[in-house]
Amino acid sequence: MKKTLALVLALAMVLSLAVPAFAEDKKLPDAAGATKGTSEILTSETKSDGTSAASFEVNYPAKTTFNWGDTVADAKITYTAKTHLSVGSKLTVSVTSEKSKMTLADNADYGLEYTLKDDAAGSAPLADLTLNEIASAEKTVYVDIPQAQWDAAPVGQYSDILTFEATVS
């Protein structure tokens, strides 16, 4: 019994000695008498308000109006993107259309088919915009409505919806 009690007390004493090692503060001179010590400073990946430090921004027009008969060089939409992401991350912005066809609100018989292009000449299909961790860019989306489409369609207010999607990977 006495030996058991002595062992328990010894363990309690050892554990109490260990407590200071978990404390947040350090001291000089330290337990070994050293007069020099180090303190680490480090950044958090969250802001003071608790929100994530990683951010991006894509600004695009809510509505764009083309003139009747605009060629691909003139039927364009410009958007901007800016990133401040974690190391190794990138932002991809894609612009797509579900139907690739502008239609009249009150008549489904007519439409203006189009494709999205990456250049004013209309030679390349629209590519996604990709940005690295810290970057900013401006990109133009060209809406290519062939002349034959314009010629075949009654004059009217045709419209469609483009979807902008931003993905961080």
Added chain:
Amino acid sequence: MKKLLSIVLAIAMVFSLSVMAFADELNTGKTSGEAVVKTSTLKEDGHTSAENYTVTYPAETTIAWEKESTDIEYTVQAQLTWDHQLKLDVASADNKMSSDNQDDYTLDYTLTGDTSIQDGPVIAEGTTKTLNIGIPAENWAKVPVDEYKDTLTFTSQLVSA
């Protein structure tokens, strides 16, 4: 043998008389006297110097992202001999925080405030000093989001007052 013994006894008697010189007494012939009290500079164990100081500082400080000014407090206490002062210096090797994940970016900062103090011989317990870590917004904007770290070295020494 007798002569030797008499010499020893004489020496013993002389030593016993000298003991009386370290004590004093009052009697009918001497009704007042002075006794000196003084402190030692050693502790009760007889060999540990009573001179002491403590600097208490944080092991680690986390800075929220985009925070431009962060204070770091530390405390000092000292009880030294009259001719000593405590000198404490706090410094970084290059005032740059770096990441373990990549080498391309570092976060520059300034270290100001109580980076170098000299005081004493007595500094009251709980005396607080403040360091400041300054990271301007433009420095935050230049680096990708990551955990950046640096080490501050606290160096203490006793110097002549």
